[in-house]
Structure formats: structure tokens, C-alpha cells
Amino acid sequence: MRLALYLLLTTRLLSAETKITLREAVQRAIANNPEVIAERTQFQAAQPALNAAKGAFDPILGLKGEWRQATTPATSILQGVNGRLDERNWNQSLGFRQRLPWLGVQFESAIENSRIATSNPFTSLNPYYQLTQRNTLTIPLWRNNKTDEFRTELKIRSRERNTLRFDFESRLLDLVNRVEGAYWGLVAATEAHNAAQEVERYAKESLASTERQVKEGEMAQADLAGARGQMNRAAENRANAYGTKLEAQAQLKSFLAATATDPIWPDTLTPVETKSRLATNTPAELTQQALATHPDLQAFNLRLESQRDQTAVAAEAAKPLVDLQFSHSRQGLAGSSVPQGNLFPGFNLDAPPQLIGGFQRAGNQVWRNNYPTYQASLLIEVPLRNRTAEGRIAQQRLLETRIAAQRKQAEIQLVTGIEQAWARIEAARERIASSDAALQSSDERLQSEFRLFREGQSNNLNLNTRQNELAESRQLLVNAWRTYNLAAADLRRISATSLITFEVTVE
Numbered sequence: 001m002r003l004a005l006y007l008l009l010t011t012r013l014l015s016a017e018t019k020i021t022l023r024e025a026v027q028r029a030i031a032n033n034p035e036v037i038a039e040r041t042q043f044q045a046a047q048p049a050l051n052a053a054k055g056a057f058d059p060i061l062g063l064k065g066e067w068r069q070a071t072t073p074a075t076s077i078l079q080g081v082n083g084r085l086d087e088r089n090w091n092q093s094l095g096f097r098q099r100l101p102w103l104g105v106q107f108e109s110a111i112e113n114s115r116i117a118t119s120n121p122f123t124s125l126n127p128y129y130q131l132t133q134r135n136t137l138t139i140p141l142w143r144n145n146k147t148d149e150f151r152t153e154l155k156i157r158s159r160e161r162n163t164l165r166f167d168f169e170s171r172l173l174d175l176v177n178r179v180e181g182a183y184w185g186l187v188a189a190t191e192a193h194n195a196a197q198e199v200e201r202y203a204k205e206s207l208a209s210t211e212r213q214v215k216e217g218e219m220a221q222a223d224l225a226g227a228r229g230q231m232n233r234a235a236e237n238r239a240n241a242y243g244t245k246l247e248a249q250a251q252l253k254s255f256l257a258a259t260a261t262d263p264i265w266p267d268t269l270t271p272v273e274t275k276s277r278l279a280t281n282t283p284a285e286l287t288q289q290a291l292a293t294h295p296d297l298q299a300f301n302l303r304l305e306s307q308r309d310q311t312a313v314a315a316e317a318a319k320p321l322v323d324l325q326f327s328h329s330r331q332g333l334a335g336s337s338v339p340q341g342n343l344f345p346g347f348n349l350d351a352p353p354q355l356i357g358g359f360q361r362a363g364n365q366v367w368r369n370n371y372p373t374y375q376a377s378l379l380i381e382v383p384l385r386n387r388t389a390e391g392r393i394a395q396q397r398l399l400e401t402r403i404a405a406q407r408k409q410a411e412i413q414l415v416t417g418i419e420q421a422w423a424r425i426e427a428a429r430e431r432i433a434s435s436d437a438a439l440q441s442s443d444e445r446l447q448s449e450f451r452l453f454r455e456g457q458s459n460n461l462n463l464n465t466r467q468n469e470l471a472e473s474r475q476l477l478v479n480a481w482r483t484y485n486l487a488a489a490d491l492r493r494i495s496a497t498s499l500i501t502f503e504v505t506v507e
Contacts, residue, residue, distance in 0.1 A: 018267045022183050022276075025256060026502040029179045032258035036175065043168040046161035053157035056150040062095040079120060086119040104140040104148050109133075113359070124351035128335025131362040135328050142322040152313040156306045163302040166295035169499065169506050173295070175255075176498040180489035182252040187271045188482040189241070189248040195474035196238040202446065202467050203227075203234035209454060218456055226460040230467065237471070275481065276488035279497065283422045286495040287415055294414060294496045300407035307403050311396040318389035321381035329373045332365030334358060414494060421491040428484035435477040442466070442473040 020028075030036055068089040074080030095110040110133070117127035140148075210227035213219040249269050257264055281289070291297065334357040339350055355361075365371060383389075446466040452458035492498040499506070 016267050017270055018264070019270045019272050021272045022180065023502050025183050025252065026176050026179050026498075026504065029175065029255040030172065030504050032262075033175065033255055034258070036172070039168055039171045043161075043164045046157070046164045050154075050157040050161060053150075053154045056153065057099050057101050059096060059098040062093075062097075064091075064093045064095075066091040077121075081119065081121055084119070088117045090115040099150060101151060101154070104144040104151070106138045108136045108138075113362075115359075124338055125333070125335030125355060126338045128333060128355075129359045129362040131332040131359070131366050133330045133366050137326045139324045139326075140322070141324055143319040144316055147309070147313050147316060149313055152309045155309055159302050159306055163299050163306075165506060166299035166302070169295040169496075170299070172504060172506065173493050173496060173498050176502060176504065177489055177493040179252075179255045180492075180498075181486060182248070182255055183271060184276070184482055184485035184489065186245070186248040186252050186269060187274050187485065188478050189245040190271060191274070191478045191481070192475060193238070193241040193245045195471065195478065196234070196241040198474075199467060199471045200231075200234040200238045202450075202470070203231040205450070206453070206460070206463055206467070207231045210460060213456070219459075223460045226464065230460070230464045234467075234471075276485040278425070278488050278491070279501075281495075283418055286422075286491070286497070287418050289497075290414055290418065290495045291411060296410055297407065297414070300403065300410060304400065304403045304407065307396065307400045311393065311400055314389065314392040314396045318383075318386050318393060320383070321379065323379045325375075325377045325379065327373075327375045327377075329375075330366045330369050331371040331373070332362035333371075334361035334365070417494040418491065421487050421494055424487035425484060425491065428480055428487055431480035432477065432484060435473065435480045439470070439473040439477050442470040446470050 066089070068087075068091070070087050070089075072080075072085050072087075074083050074085045079085050091112070091114045093110060093112045095108070097106070097108040099106050112132045112134075114130045115127055116130065120126075207224075207227040207230070210219060210224050214221060214224045252269055253262075253264055256262075334355055335351070336358075337351050337356045354365075446463075446469070449458055449463050449466040453460075453463050489498075492501055498504075
């Protein structure tokens with residue numbers, strides 16, 4: 001028990017009063033609150049996702065090496081001696097391919113080399129090198145010409161960064177609104193505690209005056225009991241108000257603290273501002289500005305554009321396939337000469353001199369384009385029915401309609417929210433005026449009642465009644481200002497002016 005009291009007293013002694021403005025509270029919450037850090041990571045994750053989408057257009061380099069030895073039965077001596085054919089192949093290939101981000105064009109290039117050794121006695125080159133280099137360009141003329149899944153994904157990911165930025169801005173608006181709510185809650189709790197302290201002071205004065213008059217025989221003992229009861233009720237109300245104030249401080253600190261051991265926890269927060277300051281914009285101006293710049297609507301616009309891209313790529317799948325392909329290949333052949341002599345009279349079966357050599361000669365033939373092949377082809381595929389594409393198009397169009405409807409609903413909610421917040425502000429202003437007048441009247445009546453009480457022309461019942469009226473008037477004024485401040489905060493959130501007001505940057 002003593003240890004607990006010691007820790008409590010130590011905490012109170014070490015705690016300091018921290019005066020804080022609303023702008024400081026908002027900016028500190030944005031800088032320190034873990035919720036903002038978590039939300040910012042989602043926004044920042046858009047860039048890696050964009051880089052991943054660009055990966056579809058990254059060039060790909062492939063290398064393959066293969067060794068093969070095969071023995072096959074030979075049905076003729078022209079194929080192999082003793083009814084068998086032995087072959088050993090060394091194959092290497094180097095390939096390059098890339099999808100281009102224009103018109104769905106694809107490019108491929110490959111080099112293939114084979115070294116072949118065989119037991120076939122009628123081969124003029126053994127071993128020999130066979131080298132081929134091939135370039136192919138494929139151009140879609142109809143399907144996937146305007147767009148395809150890869151280009152659509154790239155556009156969506158490029159747009160997603162801004163979409164997530166607007167989402168993050170919307171989260172910041174919500175956080176700022178909650179910080180404002182906690183700040184004005186502390187303001188109201190502080191004002192209520194001050195009012196309760198003042199009521200308690202009046203009750204103490206009333207009790208002291210009653211005790212004096214009872215001692216002098218001007219009042220009965222029963223009046224003293226009534227004054228003490230009023231004093232006890234005022235003390236209880238003051239204690240409850242203090243507890244509410246501490247709870248409001250803890251709520252605001254939960255937004256400002258960076259960690260569970262933040263130095264702000266033991267401090268006493270004292271709000272500097274008591275009244276919210278509104279811009280001079282009219283509801284119509286705020287509505288027009290919000291419809292043009294609100295992050296929720298901007299995010300809907302980007303999502304609608306992305307969905308239209310999804311619909312477009314689904315429509316591409318329903319088109320006939322018409323691909324134009326150009327290819328150019330070059331070949332080279334060289335090897336060690338195997339003299340054949342005059343196996344067949346009148347025919348020289350020896351290899352031509354230009355083919356005798358090694359890998360370098362075959363490479364020179366390819367480089368000089370000695371044996372070229374040019375080819376152009378047109379591929380046409382017409383689906384007689386494509387229910388898969390039809391179903392996908394229908395689904396994407398429904399999603400597009402849904403997002404458009406959600407955006408319209410968001411616009412309606414935005415306009416309604418501005419009108420309702422403005423109505424609450426106007427009503428709160430009238431309540432503030434009437435409550436302030438009632439408070440002044442209650443204070444005047446209480447002061448007058450005190451004078452009559454001191455002169456012995458009034459009693460505790462009337463004095464207690466005036467004190468209760470003053471306490472109720474003060475609480476009504478506190479509630480009216482709290483309603484006004486919260487409505488102003490809601491108006492800033494709905495009209496998306498909070499971040500500008502408190503100088504908060506999204507990046």
C-alpha cells in the first residue's frame with residue numbers, strides 16, 4: 001500500500017504540465033501514431049507492385065547445353081556399318097526474348113549450335129558444326145493490339161500508387177478527425193471540471209456562511225445539514241469531473257504517444273484552444289470544393305478508370321486472332337572432311353571446300369548471311385463462339401457499373417454530410433448564445449441570492465437551487481461548445497480541408 005502511494009506521489013511530482021494547441025496535437029499524432037506508420041507502408045507498397053508489373057516487359061536470356069549419345073539399329077549399310085549407327089551430339093543454344101510495351105509486339109532471337117559426330121560412312125563431314133541464328137518479330141493486328149493483360153496490369157499498377165495515396169489521405173482525414181474529437185473532449189472535460197470547482201467554491205462559501213449564522217443563532221441546525229449536503233454533492237461532482245478529465249487526457253495521449261513508454265504519458269495535458277476556428281467558406285463553396293478534391297472521390301475515379309481497362313482487356317479476348325510474323329534465319333555448316341573417293345563412278349561425294357573447317361567457319365557463314373531464310377506468315381483464328389470471353393466481359397461491365405454507382409453514392413453522402421455538419425454548427429451557435437445568456441442570468445441570480453442569504457432574507461433551499469441552476473447553465477454551455485467544435489471538425493473532415501488547415505503533408 002505504501003509502495004503504491006509512493007509511486008503515485010512520485011509520478012505526480014515528476015509529471016509536468018504540457019500546454020498543447022490543436023495543430024500541435026494533430027501534427028504530433030501524424031508524426032508518431034503507429035496507425036499512420038502502418039497505413040503509410042501500404043501506400044509505399046505501390047511502387048514495388050509497379051516494378052513487378054514492369055517485369056512482364058523485362059528481357060529474358062536463356063542458355064541451354066545438351067549432350068546426347070545414341071545408338072540406333074541401321075537397316076542399310078548406307079546408314080551404318082554392321083547394322084548400327086552411333087551418334088554423339090553436343091548442342092548449345094542461347095536465346096533472347098522480350099515483350100515490348102507497344103502494340104503487343106514480341107521479339108525473339110536465338111542462336112543454336114550443334115556438334116555432331118556419327119558412324120555413318122557416307123557422311124562427307126565428320127564431325128561437323130551446324131549453326132543457326134534466327135530472329136522473329138510477332139505483331140498482333142487485331143486481338144491484343146490495343147491492349148493486353150500485361151499492358152493493362154502496368155497501367156493499373158501505375159494508377160494504383162495515386163489510388164493508395166488518396167486512400168492514405170482519407171485515413172489521415174479520419175485520424176485528424178479523431179484527434180480533434182479527443183482534443184475537444186479534453187477541452188469540454190477541462191471546462192466541466194473548472195465549472196465543478198467553481199460550484200464547489202460556492203458551496204464552501206455557503207457552508208461557511210451557514211455555520212456562522214447557526215453559531216450566531218440566526219439559522220437552525222437543520223439548515224447546516226442542508227448546506228453540508230450541498231457541499232458533499234458539489235465535491236462529488238467535482239471528483240467525477242476530474243475523473244472524466246483524466247480519461248479525456250488518456251484518450252488524447254493515445255493518439256500522441258509513439259510507444260507505450262512515451263514520456264508524454266505522465267504529463268498533464270492542458271489544451272490552449274477552447275473554440276474551433278472555421279474558414280469563411282459557405283456550404284455551397286465547401287461542397288463544390290469537396291466534389292472536386294475529396295480523396296475518396298478521387299480514388300473512385302482512378303478505380304473506375306482501372307475497371308474500364310479491365311473491361312477493355314476482356315473485350316480483346318473476344319476478337320479474332322490475327323498475328324503477322326516476320327522471321328529471318330541464317331545457317332552455317334562446317335566440319336572435318338571425310339574423303340569418300342569414287343564410291344559412285346562419275347560422282348564426287350567429297351564435301352565442298354567452303355564447308356570444310358571448324359566452328360569458326362560455320363560462324364563466319366552465319367555472320368555473312370551466306371545461307372539466309374526469310375519468312376512471313378499470317379495467322380488467323382476466328383472463334384465460332386467464345387462464351388468464356390462473353391462471360392468475362394459481362395462480369396467486368398457489371399463491376400464497372402457498380403463502382404460508378406458507389407461513386408455517386410459517395411457524392412450524395414458527402415453533400416449530405418456537409419449539410420448536416422453545417423446544420424449542427426448553426427444549431428450549436430444558437431445554443432451557445434442562449435446558454436451564455438442563461439449562464440449570465442444564473443450567475444446574477446446566485447450573487448443576488450448570496451446577498452439575501454448573508455442578510456438573513458433567504459434560506460439554504462433557495463441558495464442551493466441557484467447553485468444548481470448555475471452548475472446546469474455552465475454544463476449546457478460546455479456541451480454547446482463541444483457540439484460546435486465537433487461539428488466543425490466533422491465539416492473539415494467531410495470537406496477534406498483538415499490537412500490544409502493543420503498543414504499536414506501526405507508524402
